[in-house]
Each structure stands twice: as C-alpha cells, then as structure tokens.
Amino acid sequence: MPIEAVADALVEVRDLTTLLSGKAVFDGLSLDIPRGKVTAVMGPSGTGKTTLLKHITGQMRPDRGTLRVDGQNVPTLGREALYALRERIGYLFQNSALLTDYDVFENVAFPLRQHARLPEVLLRNIVLTKLQAVGLRGAARLMPSELSGGMARRVALARAIVFDPMLILYDEPFVGLDPIALNQVLKLIRTLNRTLGITSILVAHEFAAVRQVADLVHLIANGRCVASGTPEQLARGESDWTRQFFGGEADGPVPFQYPAGDYATALGFTGAAA
Amino acid sequence: MSADMKTRAPRGGMLVDGLAQVGDCGLFLLNMLGAIPRSLRHLREISRQIWFVGAMSLVIIMISGLFVGMVLALQLYYTLSIFGGTAALGTVVALSLYRELGPVITALLFAGRAGTAMTAEIGLMRATDQLAAMEMMAVDPIAFVATPRFLAGVIAMPLLANVFSLLGLLGAHLVGVTWLGVDNGTFWSNMTSNVDVWKDIVNGTWKALAFGVVVSLIAVFQGYTAPPTSEGVAYATTRTVVFASIVVLALDFVMTAFLM
Numbered sequence: 001m002p003i004e005a006v007a008d009a010l011v012e013v014r015d016l017t018t019l020l021s022g023k024a025v026f027d028g029l030s031l032d033i034p035r036g037k038v039t040a041v042m043g044p045s046g047t048g049k050t051t052l053l054k055h056i057t058g059q060m061r062p063d064r065g066t067l068r069v070d071g072q073n074v075p076t077l078g079r080e081a082l083y084a085l086r087e088r089i090g091y092l093f094q095n096s097a098l099l100t101d102y103d104v105f106e107n108v109a110f111p112l113r114q115h116a117r118l119p120e121v122l123l124r125n126i127v128l129t130k131l132q133a134v135g136l137r138g139a140a141r142l143m144p145s146e147l148s149g150g151m152a153r154r155v156a157l158a159r160a161i162v163f164d165p166m167l168i169l170y171d172e173p174f175v176g177l178d179p180i181a182l183n184q185v186l187k188l189i190r191t192l193n194r195t196l197g198i199t200s201i202l203v204a205h206e207f208a209a210v211r212q213v214a215d216l217v218h219l220i221a222n223g224r225c226v227a228s229g230t231p232e233q234l235a236r237g238e239s240d241w242t243r244q245f246f247g248g249e250a251d252g253p254v255p256f257q258y259p260a261g262d263y264a265t266a267l268g269f270t271g272a273a274a
Numbered sequence: 275m276s277a278d279m280k281t282r283a284p285r286g287g288m289l290v291d292g293l294a295q296v297g298d299c300g301l302f303l304l305n306m307l308g309a310i311p312r313s314l315r316h317l318r319e320i321s322r323q324i325w326f327v328g329a330m331s332l333v334i335i336m337i338s339g340l341f342v343g344m345v346l347a348l349q350l351y352y353t354l355s356i357f358g359g360t361a362a363l364g365t366v367v368a369l370s371l372y373r374e375l376g377p378v379i380t381a382l383l384f385a386g387r388a389g390t391a392m393t394a395e396i397g398l399m400r401a402t403d404q405l406a407a408m409e410m411m412a413v414d415p416i417a418f419v420a421t422p423r424f425l426a427g428v429i430a431m432p433l434l435a436n437v438f439s440l441l442g443l444l445g446a447h448l449v450g451v452t453w454l455g456v457d458n459g460t461f462w463s464n465m466t467s468n469v470d471v472w473k474d475i476v477n478g479t480w481k482a483l484a485f486g487v488v489v490s491l492i493a494v495f496q497g498y499t500a501p502p503t504s505e506g507v508a509y510a511t512t513r514t515v516v517f518a519s520i521v522v523l524a525l526d527f528v529m530t531a532f533l534m
C-alpha cells in the first residue's frame with residue numbers, strides 16, 4: 001500500500017528486505033514512526049516484529065533498504081555512532097533480560113553507572129523514582145531470580161526509561177501482567193509519551209490495550225506493512241487483513257500455518273490407497 | 275547476536291571445523307585484547323572477577339597442592355633411598371613442583387573449577403539475552419563481560435600456581451621431615467642451594483601465565499559462542515574442560531622443551 005510520508009518521522013523505514021535462513025522476513029517493508037507519538041506495530045506471530053526492532057537498534061542488519069532513526073541511516077553506522085544512538089533509545093526485551101548478577105536497584109542503575117558520572121545521591125534518587133513509577137521501589141534489593149515474570153518486566157521497563165530516552169521500544173510489554181499491573185504499565189507508557197514527549201514503538205498483541213494508548217497502528221504481515229491508521233480506523237476493518245486480524249477470524253490472508261509441505265504427505269498417507 | 279562474533283554453522287569435516295574454530299578463537303582473542311583499554315573503565319568488574327575466580331579456586335588448589343606434595347615426598351623418598359640420596363628430597367620435590375606439577379595441575383584444576391563456571395555463566399547470559407541487553411544499553415559485552423573474565427584468569431593463574439607449589443612443599447616437608455625423618459636442616463638447605471630461585475620459579479610462573487591465557491581464552495570463547503540453549507551451554511562447558519586440558523598438556527611439552 002502506498003504510504004504518505006509523515007511530516008516529522010523519527011523512524012523512517014524504506015524498502016527494507018531481510019532474509020533469515022533463506023526466508024524473506026521483510027520484503028520491501030516501508031513505514032514511518034511519527035515523532036512524539038505512540039505507534040503500535042502489530043501482526044501475526046513470527047511476522048518479524050522483534051526483527052524490526054532489532055533493525056531499528058542496529059542489532060541486526062537488513063539485506064537491503066534504508067532505515068533512518070533521527071536522520072541517521074542505522075545499517076551503515078559504525079560502532080561508536082551506533083552506541084551513541086543506542087544511549088538515546090530504551091529497549092524493553094520480550095523476556096526482560098535483567099542482569100542476573102545484580103539486584104533490582106543495580107539493574108536499573110546499570111545504564112547510569114556506565115554512561116553518566118553522577119553523585120551517588122542523585123543516582124539513587126533517579127533509580128528510586130523510576131522504580132516507584134513501576135511500583136517496585138520496595139523490591140529494590142531483590143535479585144532477579146526472586147521476581148515473578150511480571151515484576152521482572154516492570155524492572156526491565158524501569159531500566160529502559162532510566163535515561164529518559166528519545167525513543168522507547170516495547171517488545172510485548174503486556175504479556176504476563178495482571179490487570180492492575182497492565183493498567184499501570186499502560187498509564188506509564190501514556191505518561192512517558194504525553195509528559196516527556198518520548199516517541200514510543202509498541203509491539204503487542206492485545207488490541208484492547210493498544211487502542212487505549214496508541215495514536216497510530218501499523219499492521220505487518222507477509223513482510224510488508226499491510227495496513228496503517230488510527231486504532232479506530234483499523235478496528236472498523238475495511239480490508240481483508242484488518243478484518244481477519246482484528247476480527248480474529250482464523251482464516252483469511254494470513255495463514256495460520258507456518259509454511260509447510262503437503263499435510264497428507266507428511267503423515268505418510270500419499271499413494272498408500274492407490 | 276553481537277555484530278563481530280557469530281556462532282558458525284557446522285561446515286562438515288572435523289578438521290575444517292576444528293581449524294575454523296581455532297581461527298575464530300584467535301580473532302576472538304584479538305577482539306578481547308583490543309577491548310582492554312575500554313575494559314579498564316570497568317575496573318570494579320575486573321577486580322570482582324579476580325576475587326571471584328581466585329577465591330573460587332583457592333581451596334581446591336590448596337588441598338590438592340598439599341596432597342600432591344605429600345605423595346611426591348613418599349614416592350621420591352622411596353626412589354632416592356635406593357641411591358642413598360634422601361638428603362636431596364627437598365630439592366627434587368621443589369624442582370618438580372615449581373617447574374612442572376604446580377603450573378600443570380593448577381591449570382587443569384583451574385579449567386575444571388573456574389573455566390567451566392566462566393563458560394556456563396557467559397553462555398547463560400547469551401541465552402537469556404543479557405549480552406544483547408548490554409549492547410542495547412551501549413555497553414560492549416566484550417569489554418564488560420569477556421575481557422574482565424579473561425584478564426582475571428590470566429592474573430589469577432600464576433598466583434594460584436605458586437600457592438599450589440608452596441602448599442606442595444609444605445606437604446612434602448610434613449611427610450619427609452615429620453614422618454620419614456629426613457633432617458629438617460638438610461631438607462631446606464639442600465633445596466635452597468640447588469633451586470635457582472629466579473630460573474626455576476620464574477620459568478614456572480611463565481608457564482602458569484601461558485596456561486592462564488589459554489584456559490581463560492578457551493573458557494570465555496566457548497561461553498561466548500555457545501548456542502543459546504541449555505544443551506548448547508552444557509556442551510560448551512564440557513568442551514572447555516576437554517580442550518583446555520589437551521592444550522595445556524601439549525603447550526607444557528612445547529614450553530618445557532624451550533625453557534629448559
């Protein structure tokens with residue numbers, strides 16, 4: 001689908017093509033992430049949402065195409081420039097990825113200790129503020145192994161925002177959260193965006209939660225951006241893609257099955273009767 | 275996955291794979307050495323690792339040193355008594371320990387105790403995305419995780435080897451003097467007049483340093499390139515012990531031939 005260029009895009013993806021193990025994960029993907037907004041990236045499982053986030057942060061390089069973050073073409077950046085860029089990006093991993101050697105406090109303090117020479121008092125206050133924001137100030141001295149999955153994700157979130165980045169990437173932040181924590185995290189995403197103007201990219205499957213915070217939704221399938229719009233526009237379901245995805249129909253343009261050979265052959269039924 | 279290090283897919287042919295691994299390992303070493311300046315910013319991490327690696331291995335090294343010294347004294351006393359040379363017991367024990375057994379046995383124990391721990395720890399950090407998380411926080415995992423552990427191993431090994439030899443000497447003294455009745459004065463004086471402190475102790479320390487380099491390199495490399503699964507980490511840990519032991523013994527032969 002043709003994409004109308006957003007006037008002020010923080011992230012600008014053009015004709016991105018990526019092959020992984022011989023399979024095209026992206027096949028000419030183009031999309032824009034507007035500055036200062038919350039943009040949700042949705043799509044079926046295995047469609048490459050995590051891969052897209054890895055491209056944006058330069059953890060993986062695409063085979064073709066350009067990807068500009070704040071004007072810099074990420075795939076061509078050298079180590080120094082890439083690290084400088086990453087200091088301005090917060091990333092919430094799908095599986096938290098806390099450092100198991102350190103307690104909760106030190107995990108959140110880690111980016112500060114590495115990149116800023118702050119007086120201990122100031123550092124302590126910043127870390128406690130972020131932990132308070134995710135409701136875990138009391139857990140500051142617990143080790144990651146003593147946390148539940150949902151708590152670990154909130155700690156990881158506190159760590160991702162400790163530097164007040166210009167861009168935050170959330171990879172499935174709602175998984176494993178109870179309704180109260182989910183509302184807290186939603187509120188946090190909204191607050192970070194509205195008060196600090198932090199641009200956010202939100203990868204999530206929960207449309208009910210997404211429509212509460214997202215200004216814009218990109219739907220990715222088959223290596224391309226198949227639909228974009230506000231949550232309301234997409235919920236109306238004007239194309240096959242959106243009808244299937246947001247209507248939850250099992251069959252449609254998105255196949256439920258990972259590409260595979262003939263089912264009957266795999267079960268050994270071919271020719272047996274003939 | 276880090277930009278500069280990727281686990282290679284097997285290419286078939288054990289020899290080719292083996293050589294490719296050695297090549298990768300060499301590149302990895304260069305990467306780590308190149309990261310030393312950046313890694314010096316993480317002094318706290320380096321000292322934490324030295325403490326960790328050293329303290330972890332100290333008890334096993336001390337106990338082993340003591341027993342090896344005791345056995346050595348028994349065996350050599352018997353052999354020397356055939357020639358009526360038991361007065362040389364101290365000398366022979368000290369030479370065997372400082373020149374050979376101290377560095378070699380310490381390296382083997384070090385690989386089994388600290389090396390496996392390094393491999394498993396780094397492998398699990400990869401498997402749980404901790405290394406990727408560091409990269410995302412603009413912290414180079416080579417400089418923050420790999421190099422400090424490598425340096426800690428290189429620094430700890432010579433110290434541990436000397437502790438081993440010292441404890442071995444005490445063990446030999448215990449058996450030779452206290453039990454078998456070699457004269458205390460003879461044990462020490464014969465030894466100090468024959469062991470050329472600089473040559474023998476320094477040569478042994480060089481050996482220990484070289485073993486520290488190869489064992490730590492193998493341990494860190496195996497952990498860093500382990501497939502991010504529980505099976506992958508388990509195999510990598512085993513490989514650390516196997517490769518490190520073989521390389522240490524082979525290198526020992528080569529170094530002995532040159533240092534004699």
Ligand SMILES: Nc1ncnc2c1ncn2[C@@H]1O[C@H](COP(=O)(O)OP(=O)(O)OP(=O)(O)O)[C@@H](O)[C@H]1O
Pocket residue numbers: 020021025044045046047048049050051052
């Ligand atoms: N390192 C890799 N090597 C080969 N293929 C990979 C690799 N990582 C991901 N893939 C493939 O790329 C595709 C996209 O993976 P990705 O993790 O980005 O999906 P996703 O959209 O985040 O899915 P989910 O919603 O389940 O998290 C998948 O089909 C996966 O099989």
Ligand SMILES: [Mg+2]
Pocket residue numbers: 049050051094171
């Ligand atoms: Mg994903």
